[in-house]
Amino acid sequence: MLKPVHLFLTLLTMLLLQSCSFGAGGERLPAPQAADPIRGITSEMYRTIGPPPTRIVLGFSQLGTESSWRMANTASIQSAAEEAGITLLMENAEQSQEKQFEAIRSFIRQKVDIIAIAPVVQSGWEPILQEVKQAGIPVVIIDRAVDVKDNALYVTFIGSDFFEEGVKAGKYLLDKLRNQPGPVRIAELQGTKGSTPSIDRGEGFRSVIKERPDLKITQSDPADFTEHQGYAVMKKLLEVPKQEQPSVLFAHNDDMAIGAVRAIEEAGLQPGEDMIIISIDGTRKAFEQMVEGKINAVVECNPLLGPLLMQAAKEIMAGRTLPKRMVPQEDIFTKEMAGDELARRKF
Structure with a gap:
């Protein structure tokens, strides 16, 4: 034994x-x-x-x-x-x-x-x-x-390895856009300013997308990891001419992404189609939105x-x-995988 x-x-x-x-x-x-x-x-x-x-x-x-x-x-x-x-x-x-x-x-x-x-x-x-x-x-x-x-x-x-989570998000985006020419405008919803996950996830994401100079983070603001702030900040980011609006959103956590989805819909856009949405955490709410096609991919962060x-x-x-x-062991899930995984979500 x-x-x-x-x-x-x-x-x-x-x-x-x-x-x-x-x-x-x-x-x-x-x-x-x-x-x-x-x-x-x-x-x-x-x-x-x-x-x-x-x-x-x-x-x-x-x-x-x-x-x-x-x-x-x-x-x-x-x-x-x-x-x-x-x-x-x-x-x-x-x-x-x-x-x-x-x-x-x-x-x-x-x-x-x-x-x-x-x-x-x-x-x-x-x-x-x-x-x-x-x-x-x-x-x-x-x-x-x-x-x-x-x-x-x-x-x-x-x-968790927050840098690696950002890397996974970036790799997903490169794969998603591999046959699509740029330029591509990216909005980023950061977490709490100065927090380890916000710093490392942002750096990991940037370390990957720099392979394509036509992918540009044109808007990046903190939303404090909350759904309310995700909604408020995204709503403000969309108050620009249509040609300046992002076609990709990278949110540092699910709550901000879920808030942003609401703002995107209020702007008359279809999240997951008009705008690619990538998030980090892996909550049930995010998986439900992936099943609905509103979020494209979620990088897991095990709580x-x-x-x-x-x-x-x-x-x-x-x-x-x-x-x-x-x-801890962690994964990445796309909206195609969300339906099978949803029942196994513990949080």
Whole structure:
């Protein structure tokens, strides 16, 4: 029988190495089998370690409730903590880094065993992480990265490869337009300014589309990862002469894309036909809109990180070494694939 740590490392290696690619028509090509891309790591993995000698107390600073993705992420962490027998102290920062600092200092005063942080932005974390280090509390960064000079300030980062998500979106667009001459005008709805996913997704997308100089991002504005702002910003972007309107929309998350779809329809355009729409997250709402033909493709960003976070917490408390980066398996889906996949969506 595999020892628990060996089982964890084996399954984690499978998770990190899996990849999936697609043909020109959007069909899924065969790939090695591993954990389901939506279910991620199952609760069976952390059950193998067994209960710790004393109940672990985990302080978690969640950045907010700005999107369907975020709410699914929170629910995953809450349910995984309960199943793993870990006491979860969670604070909602409501998109404020200052509130995150306050929550972290509160966790230090309460002498929690581990602190997990989903940072609202990636800069400005070194001083507070130094405080946590001085208190002798290990830190796990989840979802979004932090920009610090000393990576020893945290044990591991659990989260998606946002740059690669942007790359996938760009590759889809190149494939979609391979027989269509330019120029092509692209509108971009960014997420929260200064956040890791917004920065990396934009850079990944640009790194691919630069292969075609006739593809131009002519409009790019932040919409804060919310449906309301996606609608408002897209409505404003369409207030230009028809010849200046974009024919492609790249939205950094589904909520913004869904808001933008409404603005596009109000402008008398047909989303998914008059304008190619590419989004990131993979929520049920986005899949429903793909089934309706309103969104062309969605790059998955898996929010169900709770089991992996609880597994990491148990490993840390057991004194075991973890990889510095843990990336969940993720996929890309086109509207042709959406109908079959919709029933499997967990969020």
